[in-house]
Amino acid sequence: MQIYFVRHGRTQYNIEHRFQGGNSDSPLLASGIAGGKAAGRRLQAVDFAQVYSSPQKRALDTAKYIVAENQWQPTIQIEPRLREFNFGTWDGMREEDVVPQSQMALLLHHPAEYQPELAGQGESYAEFVERTTAAVHDAVALAGVDNPKPILMVSHGLVTTMTIKALLGIPVAKFRDPLVIDGQELPTIGHGIVDNDSLTIVNTTDNQQFGIETWNETDFLAH
Template sequence: MQIYFVRHGRTQFNLEHRFQGGDSDSPLVESGILGGKAAGKRLQAVQFEAVYSSPQKRAFDTAQYIVEANQWQPDIQVEPRLREMRFGRWDGLLEAEAEPKTQVDMLINHPERYQPELAGQGETYADFVARTTAAVHDAVAQAGVQSDKPLLMVSHGLVTTMTIKALLGIPIAQFRKPLYLDGQLMSTIGHGIVDNDSLTILETDDNQTFKVKTWNETDYLDA
């Protein structure tokens, strides 16, 4: 069984460097729309067992662009557990405006020490990945690990990246650090996050252990 993860397209909040978590949303900008369509073209010949999307508009719109290009026109199932990490009061703020700065630093550089109760009252990393990985495990179980058709999950930067790292067995303290697979440094846009409209593929044969087949693929965005 393979699971395809696509991060949503670029949004206005992305451009403005605002917190854009589970309680905020921002429309896709033109490059984000074009990226979603490019991802759709990349995946047009893939027959998916099921397609799941975060309920947030930026992700669902991206999923729609992908499905519209797919020759099998699969339905999109909204999965609430794929909602982005919640930042509470920080959602919608410019990143430079968030207080206290010590917790901003913990969020980005020391995730195991991040305490949302001292910040914006959002989620801990542990609670966050518990719900997102549960969504993946449930989807794989429903499809069956022997399915020769992959799953597609369209969501967010932290959902995609941190869920994958958790499924790989990477501890929370390492979530934001550079990722090496087989001795090779994996590309990110900074702080360990995959690119907008990127594709990452995991594979599992038991719904317990996972390995990366494709990481942060973006070549199709320049085609």
């Protein structure tokens, strides 16, 4: 079974370095729309068993652009557990404006030590990946691990990156560390997150052990 992960297209909040978590949304920029369409062209010949999207508009719009290009025209299923990390009252704020900045540093560099109750409330990394990995496990179980058709999940930067790391068995403390597979450090953008509109493909044969086939693919965005 393959699981395809696509991060939503670029938004104004991305440019402004604002927290864009589970309680905030910013519409796709023109480049984000173009990226969603490009991802759709990249995946147009893939016959998906199921297509899931976060309920947030930036992700759902991206999913719609992808499906519009797909020759099979699959139905998009809303999966609430794919909602982005909940930053609480920090959502919508510029990174440089949140207090205390000490918790901001822990959020970005020492995830196991981040304490949301001392920041904007919201959720911890452990709580976050508990719900997102459950969504993946349930989707794989529903489709069947032997299904030759893959699953598509359109969501967010942290959902994609941290969910995959959790599925790989990486502990929370190392979620922000570079991801190294077979001695090679895999590319990311700031603080270890995959790019907007990027494609990452994960596989599993038993819904317990997971491996990476494709990581943060963006070549199709230049075409």
